[in-house]
Amino acid sequence: MNQRIRRLAVALMVLFAILFVQLNVIQVGLKTTLDDDQRNTRQSVRDFNEPRGDILTADGLVVATSERRDDDSGHPWQRVYPEGELFADVTGYFTFAYGATQVERVANDVLAGRTPQQQIQGIASLFDGADTTGSVELTLDSRIQQAARSALGDREGSVVVVDVQTGAVRAMWSTPSYDPNYVATHDDRAAGDVLEFLNDVPGNPLLANAYQERYMPGSTFKVVTTAAALDAGVVTLDSTFAEESEFVPPQTNDPIQNYNQKICGGDLTEVFRRSCNTPFARIALDLGPERMVEASRRFGIGEKIPFDLPRAAASSFGDVDYFEQNLPLLAIGGFGQGNTQMVPLHLALIAASVANKGAMMRPYVIDATFDHDGRLMKRTSPSVWKQTMTPATAVVMSGLMQEVVRSGTASCCLKLANGVEAAAKTGTAQLNGPGEPERSHAWIIGFAPASAPRYAFAVMLKGTTAEISAGTGGTLAGPVAKKVLDVALTR
């Protein structure tokens, strides 16, 4: 029997060795996977009971911080957003029951002091009790952001300002917005009620329409069509277009009309500055479905914007097969009507690429992260997302866009302070069908100063009111862009 008992002993040892191996697999091997599982609330519970680092703007304004609260909620730290709604789309909120969004979510490890670097420093803090939380510095400038809010007022829409050379977002404001302080309350039920309420509000304040929603771009899309045609050699600055008020594309009898049925024609500079529609319908058809769709891909349309904030939307244009069957839609797509949908941030990036020799940078809002002692941990290095056009085409496009401000659709409203010149393209996206009441988004995109570009911008006013629908991109969005750029360029 002894031999069997010894074998039994070996067998049992093997079983326990298996347990030991599996324990290592779970507690060491799978640790990160398990901790990162979104269903795992352990980490957020722990984070919730610990201090949390600040989020600051580039000019040093604290936009999210943790305050000690000795209330009876059992959670000693309260997350506070001193600027209220102003940075809600960027910071997001940090809650116990409903998780975290935006920077609060993507930079959670830094803010909670849980990156490996902070953890190593944290070993020392086991003894002195110092916290290891880190802080996040945003690319946003609070003064430009303020200007964007006051310029837009209570009209629905968004303002985006990006640095043309880096893709750093200097301002990103959307209305309607919300105050994250109401969501970050320790009262889970109240927070849930607030979120539910915000979900039902028209305009969806919880979605940042600057980068999480897309809209019909109208004539601002002519920047894409024109650059594609210049690159393909389909048009040059010398091309001329017939004076006409309408044009009937193939496969249909419905004519395409110019804005207000005006007669419109001339060379490229002329039709671009006056924003005629028929020339760009013809250009889109001349390029054809294949080259047009290929060009849209070069602009990153159809891809999710590679933003450092979660759940960025993707712009859309259409695919080759679809346009082959629907050439009229390709024609109106050439000037941003039909099924073309653009994210406001994306249009700002496209304008920036014109100013940056065709190089479109990846947008970002997190400039740098710092440890508890203020030492730099990581700074975002700018990188190119797409080469949208050749540098030569970019120069031509810049000229066309400057003419829009000098003598075109934006001439009314984009004369900047101190005589600074801007380059722009306006858009008035027609949303209503024939016979329906007028409904249109008002757009302007561009960059300034035109000679040595620093900032690119996109301003969009949503066509939710009769007042906005009655105006144009130049008259409505232009003044907003001017106020924001004046603050950005003179500070």
Next chain:
Amino acid sequence: MARLGGHHHHGGRERSHVGLTVATTTHAQRRRSSELRLVVLAAVITGAGYTLAALGKNSAMPPRILPFLGVVLLLLVSAHIAIRWFARGADSTLLPVAALLNGLGYVMIARLSERLAGLQTTWTFIGIGVFIGVLVVVERINDLSRFKWTFFFTGAGLLLLPLVPGLGFSSGGARIWVNLGPINFQPGEFAKLALALFFAAYLAERGSLISNSTRRVGPFNVPETRDLLPLLAAWAFSVLVMVGQRDLGSSLLFFTLFVVLVWVATERTSYLVIGSGMFAVACVAAYHAFDHVQTRVAIWLDPWSRYTGKGYQVAQSMFALGSGGTAGTGLGLGDPTRIPEAKNDFIFAAIGEELGLFGATAVLIAFVLMIGAGLRTALRTQRPFEKLLATGLTTILGVQAFIIIGGVIRVVPLTGITLPFVSYGGSSLVANYALLALLIRISDTSARRLGEVPDQPTLSERWTARRVARAEKKVGGPA
């Protein structure tokens, strides 16, 4: 006295080999003093853990830490003294390791729920009481083999008890509970012990008959029906009852125990093969016959897709273990209340969370040490019954720990069963202390037989001897 005379070490030896006796006395002495040191260490670890858990949870010293430590010491030292008096040759690691596991489990339970901690204290008192009681009552382990059928019927009766209407009830899907006035208990925990005793006794007696049978059926040697049938009937009955009660863990444990004992007793590998084959067939059959078995297997393979349903428990257990990592969150600093049944079946996950890989491995090592000590006891004794009993009891401890730990960490499908000495639960704790006392008794008996301890008559033997002597004096005096 006749039984004593049959031994080759009896009281008379003390005088003839004084030198040897002194040497062996120090041998036992050494075991007992090392046991005392280890027991005190286990008490200190328990006290420290209790303090740390309170500090971690409430940032304050536990209110009655000194009385607490006093009670722990009192309990453990009484058990130790009982061994000194009634089993002084016994192995010195069994009690301290059990005490450590019990202490660790208590710290965890107290950290999870104050109310259960109070109950667990009561159960620990009763457990130690039963431990001492078994040591006192069971003086000669071999005496137990005579009662094998009593054990079988006791075990069978206990198993059937929860099925009695008005007495038994279901909890957590298994009908294994009995309500007796103020207390609920699981008779199955005690049935396991009784049935292990039965199998050990039966196989000690008939094991060689079964294995050396010359009856041939075709190419096979087949044991006589009268030898094999009662065994198979007893086993099949028990397993069927446990399956019927949906007590998968116990069925699995019992199946393994049976196959192991038959294999060790008959020394025939073919029984192991047949047993394993039957096991496989039983598993497949159970899988097809029972929905709850299919669910368990599905959860084992992928708890994540059933996260919001039955997989929640195992998924939470994984989260707990992951958040513990290597060194653990620290006692009182984790979040083990999120695991359903953390106090019970899932206590290992709670330990893994707060004490990390290190703490969880310590628990594994504790069980390995117990298994080692148990099987060493089985190896050292010469008598088949004692050998088989020690093997069986150790198998119960080891396999039970494997089944539940393996279920919690997804090595095997989860089957509800307690982690011996660690989980909350009165029946389990008391039954396991009785089991420990039996192992210690066997260990002591073999030490006496090996001459490591002088084999003095037991209390009742001395009592009988005195009565006989007195009677002889009375009868012989006047003559």
